[in-house]
Every structure is written in C-alpha cells, then in structure tokens.
Amino acid sequence: xxxxxxxxxxxxxxxxxxxxxxxxxxxxxxxxxxxxxxxxxxxxxxxxxxxxxxxxxxxxxxxxxxxxxxxxxxxxxxxxxxxxxxxxxxxxxxxxxxxxxxxxxxxxxxxxxx
Numbered sequence: 422x423x424x425x426x427x428x429x430x431x432x433x434x435x436x437x438x439x440x441x442x443x444x445x446x447x448x449x450x451x452x453x454x455x456x457x458x459x460x461x462x463x464x465x466x467x468x469x470x471x472x473x474x475x476x477x478x479x480x481x482x483x484x485x486x487x488x489x490x491x492x493x494x495x496x497x498x499x500x501x502x503x504x505x506x507x508x509x510x511x512x513x514x515x516x517x518x519x520x521x522x523x524x525x526x527x528x529x530x531x532x533x534x535x
Contacts, residue, residue: 475516476534485532489523502535 476499484491492503501519504510506527514535522531 474534476519478519478532478534481519481521481532485529487529489521489527489529492521492529 481495484495489503489505492501497519499517499519500515501521502510504520504522506523506525516534518535520531520533520535521529522533524530
C-alpha cells in the first residue's frame with residue numbers, strides 16, 4: 422500500500438475553500454430619530470381652537486357631584502348639553518355651550534365648554 426503525503430500548503434489551500442467568506446464589518450447604527458412636535462392644523466374643516474371657559478362653566482362647579490336631575494332647575498339662559506355616562510356625544514364644538522358630563526350613577530362629574 423502506497424501512501425502519498427500532500428504538502429502542508431496544499432492541504433491548507435484545500436481547507437480554505439471550505440471556510441465561509443469573511444463578513445464585512447456592520448455599518449454604524451443611525452442616530453435615534455428625534456420626536457417632532459405636531460404642527461397645529463390650519464385650514465382643516467371641522468377643527469376649531471378651544472377657548473378657555475367662554476361658556477362660564479366655572480360658575481357651575483358647586484353642582485359637581487350633584488344628581489343630573491338638578492341641571493334643568495339651574496335656570497340656564499345659555500345653551501347646554503348633558504352627556505350621559507358612556508353616551509354618544511356629537512362632535513360639533515360650540516365654545517359658548519356648557520357641557521355637563523354624568524358618571525355611572527347619574528351625578529355630574531365634569532362641567533366644561535363645548
């Protein structure tokens with residue numbers, strides 16, 4: 422039986438063909454994106470700026486936690502809306518209208534304009 426010994430350089434070249442190609446270094450990560458503040462919508466129909474307490478809702482804060490049945494007895498001369506607990510509220514905004522919001526027990530929990 423005859424054995425042939427291959428030179429070491431030839432053996433290394435054969436093994437190098439089985440090795441995976443070297444991978445390039447990963448690219449540096451991009452810097453994190455900075456948050457952008459939203460710009461106010463202009464000219465979009467249906468959006469209106471909310472004015473602070475034009476309806477005079479602060480005058481009715483003593484009635485917070487009172488039953489909703491007290492609202493008709495307040496003698497309101499302004500337009501008002503009563504929003505029941507989990508009720509559907511129309512999305513039209515009137516800064517001069519007083520909005521009474523009722524909780525699950527039927528008590529007034531919030532009074533604002535809209």
